[in-house]
Amino acid sequence: MSAFAALLARDVRLATRAGGSAMLALAFFAAVVTLVPFGIGSEAKLLARVAGGVVWVAAVLANLLALDRLFQADYEDGSLDLLALSPLAFEGIAAAKISVHWLTTGLPLTILSPILALLLNLPTSAYVALVMSLLIGTPAISAIGAVAAALTLSIRRGGLLLPLLVLPLLTPVVIFGAGAVLAKLDGIENGAFWLLAAFSVAAVLLAPFVAAAALRLNLSE
Amino acid sequence: MFSYANPKRFMELSGRILPWLGAATAILFAVGVYLSFTAPADYQQGATVRIMFIHVPAAWVAMMAYGFMALASLIGLVNRHPLADVAAKQAAPLGALFTVLALITGSLWGRPMWGTYWQWDGRLTSFLLLLFLFLGYIALWNAIENEVRAAKAAAILALVGVVNLPIIEFSVQWWTTLHQGESIFRKGGPLISAVFLWPLFVMAAAYTLLFFTLLIVRMRTEILERRARALALGANA
Numbered sequence: 001m002s003a004f005a006a007l008l009a010r011d012v013r014l015a016t017r018a019g020g021s022a023m024l025a026l027a028f029f030a031a032v033v034t035l036v037p038f039g040i041g042s043e044a045k046l047l048a049r050v051a052g053g054v055v056w057v058a059a060v061l062a063n064l065l066a067l068d069r070l071f072q073a074d075y076e077d078g079s080l081d082l083l084a085l086s087p088l089a090f091e092g093i094a095a096a097k098i099s100v101h102w103l104t105t106g107l108p109l110t111i112l113s114p115i116l117a118l119l120l121n122l123p124t125s126a127y128v129a130l131v132m133s134l135l136i137g138t139p140a141i142s143a144i145g146a147v148a149a150a151l152t153l154s155i156r157r158g159g160l161l162l163p164l165l166v167l168p169l170l171t172p173v174v175i176f177g178a179g180a181v182l183a184k185l186d187g188i189e190n191g192a193f194w195l196l197a198a199f200s201v202a203a204v205l206l207a208p209f210v211a212a213a214a215l216r217l218n219l220s221e
Numbered sequence: 222m223f224s225y226a227n228p229k230r231f232m233e234l235s236g237r238i239l240p241w242l243g244a245a246t247a248i249l250f251a252v253g254v255y256l257s258f259t260a261p262a263d264y265q266q267g268a269t270v271r272i273m274f275i276h277v278p279a280a281w282v283a284m285m286a287y288g289f290m291a292l293a294s295l296i297g298l299v300n301r302h303p304l305a306d307v308a309a310k311q312a313a314p315l316g317a318l319f320t321v322l323a324l325i326t327g328s329l330w331g332r333p334m335w336g337t338y339w340q341w342d343g344r345l346t347s348f349l350l351l352l353f354l355f356l357g358y359i360a361l362w363n364a365i366e367n368e369v370r371a372a373k374a375a376a377i378l379a380l381v382g383v384v385n386l387p388i389i390e391f392s393v394q395w396w397t398t399l400h401q402g403e404s405i406f407r408k409g410g411p412l413i414s415a416v417f418l419w420p421l422f423v424m425a426a427a428y429t430l431l432f433f434t435l436l437i438v439r440m441r442t443e444i445l446e447r448r449a450r451a452l453a454l455g456a457n458a
Contacts, residue, residue, distance in 0.1 A: 147381060151361065151374050151377060151378055152361070152364070154365065154370070155364045155365055157364070161357075161360055161361065161364050164353070164356065164357045164360055165357040165360075165361065165378065167353070168350045168353040168354050168357065168382070168385075169381065169382065171346070171350055175346075210377060210381060213377055214374060214377055217370060217373045217374060217377070218370065218374070
């Protein structure tokens with residue numbers, strides 16, 4: 001089994017066991033979405049309009065939960081140093097971690113999203129758009145989040161700094177992702193979905209290199 | 222460039238040019254403010270057009286500050302130039318300040334002009350993001366204890382965020398927006414008449430010199446602080 005696949009399998013197993021981050025992120029996602037109608041009122045028309053955006057924002061926040069432990073857990077017990085000595089390059093380690101994060105957080109969120117959108121009264125025409133936009137956008141969230149996680153690796157309270165670093169970089173994803181849902185609702189073609197896809201592809205392809213540079217930096221002392 | 226990498230030489234050189242730089246800044250501000258107040262009132266906007274002479278240069282310098290920070294970060298990462306990291310670190314708070322200034326003055330200008338203090342259009346949103354990028358950069362510097370590592374990590378962050386600059390610049394072309402479109406740096410020359418352009422450019426020059434004056438002061442302070450820390454460590458050894 002290749003080093004990449006081995007790392008992938010190990011981390012997926014770690015994340016999906018009890019106490020791992022997968023279930024936690026899903027629960028947080030549901031909690032945030034449930035909280036919103038208490039805040040903005042439960043008028044059906046209003047909720048229908050904001051449903052796509054609310055689900056998107058909740059998805060971003062839920063994805064952030066697991067990010068600060070992405071490299072930190074291995075850094076603290078020395079596994080990251082061992083991984084650094086393995087035949088897998090830092091770029092491969094970063095790519096594996098990003099993939100695991102998406103498989104255990106982004107993908108389950110995407111699958112759960114239609115049910116939560118139902119709670120927010122999203123019109124039926126927009127469900128496919130919502131799921132597709134999340135499917136394409138969540139890898140970008142994992143990728144950019146991994147870059148920030150690698151940068152804040154050795155900071156003791158890095159978990160608090162990470163959202164501040166990541167959210168400005170994630171705004172295009174939210175703008176285009178929620179914009180794709182709104183475009184479907186309004187029946188206009190504004191290319192938001194394609195811009196989202198382009199941004200996501202660029203982020204996923206470039207992030208492993210940037211995260212690897214940050215990892216090398218933090219391990220090099 | 223590397224002949225100035227020696228901090229001692231930088232201190233000598235900057236110490237000599239700083240008074241001149243400061244004087245030039247003061248003179249340009251004096252001229253710029255005078256020109257701003259003597260420029261005629263706009264036929265549509267009346268006297269509030271003068272906010273342009275504070276707002277636009279601040280926005281230009283904020284973007285320039287980020288570009289400067291990104292360039293210094295690149296030089297620090299690639300060339301390992303010792304002062305590049307200091308320059309990038311000290312440019313960030315200044316850039317953040319100019320960004321806040323541009324946001325506030327723009328907001329105050331928007332109320333009489335557009336009827337709103339804020340609008341979530343492309344230009345304003347990406348400019349607000351610029352502020353958060355500056356703040357995140359400063360936070361990262363402060364969070365990492367090892368100076369060398371902090372410099373490199375912050376450099377990576379600055380370079381990742383530099384993609385925001387072209388977005389700000391071209392946002393008025395790509396999206397319909399309340400914000401003024403391309404009026405000065407465009408094909409076919411500026412749309413604004415010379416009587417407004419002169420105060421604008423003089424104020425822009427003044428703001429730019431102010432940025433570099435303050436930057437040099439901050440860099441000198443940083444170098445002195447590092448020396449003081451090194452001396453303290455040496456004294457305790």
